Amino acid sequence: MPDLDLEVDRVSKRYGAHLAVDDLSLAVGRGSFFSILGPSGCGKTTLLRLIAGFLEPDSGDVRIGGRSMRGVLPNRRPVNMVFQHLALFPMMSVGENVGYGLARRGAAQPLIRERVATMLKRVGLPGAEGKRIDQLSGGQKHRVAIARSLVLEPTLLLLDEPLGALDLKLREHMKIELKQLQADFGTTFVYITHDQSEALVLSDHVAVMSAGRFEQVGTPQELYYQPRTPFVAGFVGANNRLTGAAARADGHFVELESAQGLTVQARPSGPIAAGDVVEAFVRPEVVSLAHDAAELAPMQRFVGRVESLLFDGANSAVLLRELRTGTEFRVALPQTGEFADLREGEQVAFGFDPQRAVCFEVTRT
Amino acid sequence: MTATASADLAAPRTRLALFLLFAPALIWLLGLIVLPHVDLAALSLRARVAPRTYEFSFANYRTFIDEPLYWHTFVRTAAMSIIATACTLLIAFPTAWYIVKIARGQAKSMLLVLCLIPFWVSETVRTLGWMILLRESGVVPHFLVALGITAQPVELLYHDATILVGLVYTSLLFMIVPLANALESLDDALIEAAYDLGGNAWSILRQIVIPHAAPGIAAGSIVVFMLTLGNYLTPTLLGGKNSLWFTEQIYAQFITRFNWEQGAAFGFLLLMLSTAIVWLGLAVSGQRFGDVMRRA
DSSP states (O other): OOOEEEEEEEEEEEETTEEEEEEEEEEEETTOEEEEEOOTTSSHHHHHHHHHTSSOOSEEEEEETTEEOTTOOGGGSSEEEEBTTBOOOTTSBHHHHHHHHHHHTTOOHHHHHHHHHHHHHHTTOTTOTTOBGGGSOHHHHHHHHHHHHHTTOOSEEEEESTTTTSOHHHHHHHHHHHHHHHHHHOOEEEEEESOHHHHHHHOSEEEEEETTEEEEEEOHHHHHHSOSSHHHHHHSSOOEEEEEEEEEEOSSOEEEEETTOOEEEEEESSOOOTTOEEEEEEOGGGOEEESSGGGGTTSEEEEEEEEEEEOOGGGOEEEEEETTTOOEEEEEOOTTOTTTTOOTTOEEEEEEOGGGSEEEEOOOO | OHHHHHHHHHHHHHHHHHHHHHHHHHHHIIIIIIHHHHHHHHHHTEEEEETTEEEEOSHHHHHHHHOHHHHHHHHHHHHHHHHHHHHHHHHHHHHHHIIIIIOOTHHHHHHHHHHHGGGGSOHHHHHHHHHHHHSTTSHHHHHHHHTTSOSSOOOOSSSHHHHHHHHHHHHHHHHHHHHHHHHHTSOHHHHHHHHHTTOOHHHHIIIIIHHHHHHHHHHHHHHHHHHHHTOOHHHHHHHGGGGOOHHHHHHIIIIISOOHHHHHHHHHHHHHHHHHHHHHHHHHHTOOHHHHHHHO
16 A cells, blocks of 8 residues: 555444444545445445544544544544535635635635635636625536635545535536546545445445445455455446355355246355355346347356336346246346347347356355 | 416406405505504694694604703613613524524424413513512522522612613514524534634634524514514513613603603604614625515
């Protein structure tokens, strides 16, 4: 690891009987874009507030730039936060918003004006100082919120699902903009979101969080292609989930037999023995379609009936029901347009390479 | 075609319905506010020159200027009302803050109800309650003696401070409600953001909370100031003969002296005073009356 801007060292936070953050550790290198991805209620907001200083951990320590933050109040931490609804001050102009932190630090007016002007230029809003907040568009408000924090040159910028309230088009646009801003400023970003696409697109590293703990920390590619837990496999990207018992298993493949009697082969993650209760995940794009089952050899092959077509441009998929057992499969339609004429009720063969499906042992709790 | 025809037919009927709906308000406004004031204005601008003979004159207003007691009372009433409003604001602000931002769930509504409960009792009874507490043989002086703070029971009634206590107590609810409304709409994230960017409690109060709550503060202050300025019962009962409240002068002119002309002139002067001070207050704080009333 290069220089660490943020170290979270075995931090816990409890609300009554509920353990919101459970003995969690984390390290973020200088200048990287780190995301914490998890469903709502997984403790990611609590974790962010612990880093920002709005909450004190029950145990453990948060170090920012190598310095322990125990007892350091939010207004004294080298950390700034972009809030979920941005929290721009409506009673102030854009310039006053961006200059607020500098003024609080006691900087001289001419210096504030100069720094604010430079910052607004860098985020693509030159000369917007005099505007009122309600005159800005959604995207412009985001830039002002980021400018307001970055003008203080924090060691760490925390972002609390800032894109959540935007419509899809603007969200896609702001993702790119955010990534460019981060690359441009080189500030370490810690971003929390429940939107996996935001986390995958933006981040150098992503931590998938569930019930106060990290399930897996890794690059977006690792999370997608080598999920280490069933939760990550189910949460990151679309996946077909099959539950059953391991009929046969060695170190390289597992044969899962579902309750309905479907047998599929997959690559095991962790040690799995025959007889274990297992869960297999097959990504929709891993499954190939064919009019004739023979074309799919040597993959494992099935025949299904088209249940419904899910047209979504490049993400189009088809819902198949396996003929013999009625198991449902979501299969991505190939980009070549080969199966564009598929109709509901039609029969089609499908199959996948066992090495591209992953199987976990279900741990009983 | 049919749609426009029926719309045309409906238009006069809608207008009539609207008019009928507004009629009570209009009658109230005209009959109880505009007409009496026109009459009072006419009254205040005439002087009796002989029995049953009146002529147009500014004599009633001149009396006010020439007689120091009158304008002394006038200025004193204004000053005391401003002080009472300021005290009410100082007490109501933290209270409203606590109710809105700190209290949770049931405690929140309970606290608002607690503010409201004193108003189930008539103002006279409430004020008499204060008299029972504060008079020389009352509860508070008795306790002061029992605790060894004073050697003899002291008379706590009939001081300016007593009048202020009574006025603030009577007005508190009318300040808390608009303040609570204004603070309710303040997003907690704004306070956190300001804190995160390096603000401290004082700067956040000054730059974020007060500007946001300004319409509520203005609305509460206007209501409390007008109620206080026009209050008769509290200053009279708690201040006794020395209370020197301007409404007492108006009462004396109308009821004791049967000098309706003078009373009407005083009434108008009080109206002008409250208008002037409210206007001044809004001008100084940079608020607009319409905004204030809408947001409150």
